Amino acid sequence: MLKKIFAGHIWHNLKKSKPLIYNITNYVTVNDCANILLAVGGSPIMSDAVEEAEDLVKICDGLNINIGTLNNNSIKCMLTAGQKANELGKFIIFDAVGVGASEFRKNTAKLLMENIKFDVIKGNFSEIAVLFDNSNKTRGVDANENDEIDRQKLDSIVKFALNMADKLNSIIVITGKIDIIANKKNAYCIFNGNEMMSKVTGTGCQLSSLIAAVACVNKNFLLEAVASAVCIMGISGEIAYKKLKFDSGNASYRNYIIDAVYNFNVRDFEEFANYKFY
């Protein structure tokens, strides 16, 4: 079902709409987020100034909020932009980067979630768990061993994701070896991707920008659109991996992934998409 929806409407809507995505994101991977948006046919705006938050929400098609680096000004900007986007009915994704690493991130995430209705909330398993139980367990910013979602414990994590989606009233994206995309009723598990993607900083941030672009112009098929974006990123990671030579590393891989997104087409999806519907 995803395959059919994707091949038809989702890709077509993306390509014809050239959505403008407003990114309030970290200063580490912001350039890659801009380039992946251009690669997929979208248009990026990056800003963390509260002074222009409302103006930028008005002209954008979707909003991407990422807490990878924070300061008090950018938090104000996120709040203002998020509330304006809610008011105008614009798509918003929240990427809870490293939320377990500090109380500051945890409190910021809480503040944002209390004041903004997100269409999509994304993180690895640790990050989503922190959002869920709002516990005091501080964890690292990277995925740890418990984040490895293998097929054995997949069923229980899908249930967790469905539960989270219900509780938080958003689509939940849990990234890992297997990616899970769930609303309160259904879930997709995506088996695409390559583990070397975790050796490139910002592939997760790029995915959030990509999800924003694909989803904001496919609001009638939101779960499928988000799942499609995750597939596109994963398949691009697989295509890029095949281009690596014996002496290539994560810097070349970074470029090849964005190149693969640039050259992505519906046939790649039909040929390589590997997912399961729950």
Add this chain to the structure above:
Amino acid sequence: MLKKIFAGHIWHNLKKSKPLIYNITNYVTVNDCANILLAVGGSPIMSDAVEEAEDLVKICDGLNINIGTLNNNSIKCMLTAGQKANELGKFIIFDAVGVGASEFRKNTAKLLMENIKFDVIKGNFSEIAVLFDNSNKTRGVDANENDEIDRQKLDSIVKFALNMADKLNSIIVITGKIDIIANKKNAYCIFNGNEMMSKVTGTGCQLSSLIAAVACVNKNFLLEAVASAVCIMGISGEIAYKKLKFDSGNASYRNYIIDAVYNFNVRDFEEFANYKFY
């Protein structure tokens, strides 16, 4: 005439001077701006701290102000640095990135233009138009369809650029499919470049850094120096485009453009420069 001036003095002055360019620029494309300055034989300093603005102006050869991302501290830094550069007679370029996207950018541009005399003001057609009429029409940050300067409406846009240059008392650079560089008397139209450059974030920002490097050491031929820099960037985009393979995308293209600038030489200019003098 440009061709002769370039081949001789302009390139030579750049290569022997290794100009130090102080960039107060956005956090999205700042790394590429630094690398293109190194590629062309210059030296970059990036900072947005007002506390060191005067010190950095003193040691630099040219100043590049770019409003791609703004905050209240960086605006203070731009003002202080710009006024000090005026006092010391140092070259300044202003890149009005996305000025139509918000009142905040528009007001900042106005503030800067009222308090700083810029040698060069650069933008796409929409951006320059916003500076000109200071209208309230908000536009996106990217070029829109009206920004496509084709040969049919070239004459009228050249007139607009000459008029702008007179009104704003600066060299005006209007970027697009055809680039226009004008002072109040004359204009160059540059036909170099490749449209895929618009799929790489920051090629415009990089061009501003490049203009600063080339122009600050060629003040006696300022219009020609600016036009030469625009040619160098456009030709580099053409050379880089030829290196793309069927599966290359905008990330590889980004690297190849900077690589082409690194390897640029006078013969490339003589062979590929494509411009018209008005």
Add this chain to the structure above:
Amino acid sequence: MLKKIFAGHIWHNLKKSKPLIYNITNYVTVNDCANILLAVGGSPIMSDAVEEAEDLVKICDGLNINIGTLNNNSIKCMLTAGQKANELGKFIIFDAVGVGASEFRKNTAKLLMENIKFDVIKGNFSEIAVLFDNSNKTRGVDANENDEIDRQKLDSIVKFALNMADKLNSIIVITGKIDIIANKKNAYCIFNGNEMMSKVTGTGCQLSSLIAAVACVNKNFLLEAVASAVCIMGISGEIAYKKLKFDSGNASYRNYIIDAVYNFNVRDFEEFANYKFY
């Protein structure tokens, strides 16, 4: 002796520990710092928010403070993080980027050095000299001609480094054509590297992240660990240089250097390391 120590423990400790490095660094080269840490098997966190400084110090294995771009908030973050790292006995490196370019940087360096005990202090010769005599001579941010350490004046600079290490009670890293790593008793001179590395922005910043990763897990051989990291970067620069084609430039070189670090192994060290012990 370095060779043997490296080949055995140092590399092994790095690979088994996957150290988490907390980087308070500039917004110009931060992405490359993250990618080189991933390349070498470490894990990066980037942040300049004082609100989470203590939390991030607690979970990190080493701290990297770089003053390439500064603002008042990031300075507060550096101070808080540095003092907490001292309290917890965590490794800290200080990279004095462009310290001679402004009074602001000089005063910040002084403030940090008065309040934090650094395990390693790094800079080119000009920068280290500014730290030493705290003079008022403002210099540029890049190495100047006086920074060229050739073999003739090597002996005197080694003495200077040993003296500096004693005075500042830290390991001193002086980067240049020849790199010098000294504590108050001994010094290593590293002859690896390629001069084209100076045409890539941020190779120095990347080296600081790399030093942090290698050294924080080898505290019992700190001088050797720091020297090893400098060798690894230099050798990677040599390996990457061999991959360049006639039309490659600094952008491709940037990627190849990180790729070489990604593929680095003990044999590269044994084959190419070129250093002298004093």
